[in-house]
Amino acid sequence: MELHSILAFTLVAAIAIASPGPATLMAINNSLAYGPRYAVWSSVGNASGLFCLSAAAMLGLGALLASSEWLFNAVKILGAGYLFYLGAKQLFKKSPILAQDVQTDGTTGKPSRSKLYKSAFLTAITNPKATMFFTALFPQFIDQSAALLPQFLILTSIFAGLSLVSLSLYAAIAAQAKGVLKRPEFSVWISRLVGSTFIGFGAAILAMRRPAA
Numbered sequence: 001m002e003l004h005s006i007l008a009f010t011l012v013a014a015i016a017i018a019s020p021g022p023a024t025l026m027a028i029n030n031s032l033a034y035g036p037r038y039a040v041w042s043s044v045g046n047a048s049g050l051f052c053l054s055a056a057a058m059l060g061l062g063a064l065l066a067s068s069e070w071l072f073n074a075v076k077i078l079g080a081g082y083l084f085y086l087g088a089k090q091l092f093k094k095s096p097i098l099a100q101d102v103q104t105d106g107t108t109g110k111p112s113r114s115k116l117y118k119s120a121f122l123t124a125i126t127n128p129k130a131t132m133f134f135t136a137l138f139p140q141f142i143d144q145s146a147a148l149l150p151q152f153l154i155l156t157s158i159f160a161g162l163s164l165v166s167l168s169l170y171a172a173i174a175a176q177a178k179g180v181l182k183r184p185e186f187s188v189w190i191s192r193l194v195g196s197t198f199i200g201f202g203a204a205i206l207a208m209r210r211p212a213a
Contacts, residue, residue, distance in 0.1 A: 006141075006158070010162070013162050014162055017162050020170075022123050022201045023120060024170050026086075026120055027039045027042055027167040027170050028170055030116060030171070031171035031172070034111070036172050036174075036175040039116075039175075041120075043168055044120075045121040046123065046124045048117075049125045050160050050163055052125055053124065054156040054159065056134075057134035075128045075131075076128050078126045079123075079126035079202075082123060083123070083201050084199055087198030087199035087202060090191050090194045091196070138152075
């Protein structure tokens with residue numbers, strides 16, 4: 001793989017990653033609710049999910065999704081349903097987004113790192129749009145005459161790394177703005193906005209159409 005191909009892929013990937021999506025919203029949400037250190041785990045979960053999706057695209061899953069109506073719809077409904085669940089969870093949350101849950105012993109309750117990781121991982125791997133993106137993107141930069149595995153590792157590592165950096169930056173910015181959002185009445189509206197946005201992303205996935213063969 002030539003250097004100019006790697007640089008071109010990095011530029012395209014950076015532009016795609018800079019566009020906010022469910023993973024961005026999740027990183028901001030976790031940073032506001034629990035702190036930027038906790039948001040790192042959801043960012044790592046998203047990067048892991050992207051790695052799996054890119055591997056699936058390389059193995060032909062993207063082409064299978066594009067050719068199979070029922071499989072594409074199944075993945076689409078699963079992904080949209082999970083985002084609807086996350087949105088409803090925020091909308092019906094009784095405490096503001098910035099208020100930490102308090103246990104009966106008086107200590108603050110935060111989700112485990114594995115729970116944050118799994119939630120972001122599931123959000124990533126149930127997004128058919130990402131799989132189709134990798135399927136369309138990779139062939140443009142892959143040298144078919146060279147070994148595929150090293151190229152896959154290079155491109156996927158670049159994409160996952162850029163995603164991790166981008167989400168970490170969003171989480172850090174959200175943490176800096178937390179002081180402005182401490183007013184309880186404002187915090188409640190933030191929770192509603194986050195929940196509505198998750199549902200909006202779910203609706204966008206549900207509205208996706210399988211690419212024409």
